[in-house]
Amino acid sequence: MLEEADRRDHRKLGRQMNLFFFDPVSPASPFFLPKGTYVFNRLVEYVRGLYGRYGYDEVITPELFLTDLWKTSGHYEAYIENMYTMEVDEREYGVKPMNCPAAAIIYASSLRSYRELPIRLADFGRLHRYERSGVTHGLMRVRSMVQDDAHIFCTPDQIGDEVRDFIAMLQESYKVLGFEEIRYALSLRPENRVGSDELWDSAEAALTEVLEASDLKHDVEPGEGAFYGPKIDMFVPDAIGREWQLGTVQLDFNMPERFDLDYVAEDGSKQRVVMIHRAMLGSLERFLGVWIEHLAGNFPVWIAPVQAVLVPITDRNVEYCRGVQAQLKASGLRVELDDSNERMNAKIRKAQLQKIPYMLVVGDREQEGGTVAVRLRNGDDLGALDINEIEERILNEVQTYA
């Protein structure tokens, strides 16, 4: 069991599969290698696809702000110790530890009508947080990260629908990504909080309603909410059973007040807008760490950095393999050719350790028949398949997120 956890350890697999590594010159900050970057970007791309369907708009915001911004948001007091700051032209700047104030600035940048609500602004900005020594852990807790972050601005009446749609999107994505068991936790009002009791009442009721309406089993954690609003967090365990928070949806009554965010209502009056912070996969670094352990490194074909490797048995078969590679690449597949001076056994072992989904072995027999001998990473041998046949099979898996 412990051995199995060790095999799934994302830090080891990260090295072994050439995905990422860490270097003391930037403590607790991953360097993503080309293969890790591919997976990372493909995840972002996947999320962007969902955003298209779920009505989000993406924005790009600065990484560096005058600390005035966090004085306005209220984070300065609580979190300045955990921020990276610098002085330029005698003014104090801070590297952003979260995107929400930037979203508030965007919201405030024009007069808003109830007609344009809800506004859903996605931001894949890179965040930096000085995490205290002793709390960092591989990709799970880093000092530099990107979240699939978004902020929804809506009316109080829209809270329920927004939370419900978000959870629906989250469940859709977790299903595709292979997470069956998610723990949901509803966190209610803490001692120290902002906002009226009426506001908390309705917000907590809205979250509870969504959870119950969708029949979602969840824990209720009184007093665990953020000072600015109640929230629902989604947790998933790593290889040794430690739970990590990935998704979250948080109502915020504080930021709209502090940034004076409102909209013109139907009757012409100005109304305070509601802000919802939400992240589906959460920190993409953390998500990748948990996901790698969950999959034991076996990325699904659609996102595997290398989908197939051609293994020529002898030099005689290399030219033929080049042709097959060219054909598969032309279809958009990521196919490598192992023409190293190794025995087939060694090439297969190497591909296994890289967790490459398909190994296409080519000897004289395959070459003559215009086929490849297909081996899966689980050891299954599918025998000789026609090139078009294997191409279709892989393409189909890509399209269906199999």
Next chain:
RNA sequence: GCCAACGUAGCUCAGAGGUAGAGCAGCUGUUUCGUAAACAGCAGGUCACAGGUUCGAUUCCUGUCGUUGGCUCCA
């Protein structure tokens, strides 16, 4: 930040108060092989960093940095 441990070659590790070793990876050559490691040779290290003790420190001591397990924290 706290408690504890660890830090030796790109990776995984061994080692000892007298300035270091293996396997894998790398490079060169041989080999042309049927589903998880062919063979040989070569090359590779300020033993994390800084002080201290000592005739002599990579080894012992202290500090710093980093990593790991746990605690606290996680906007």
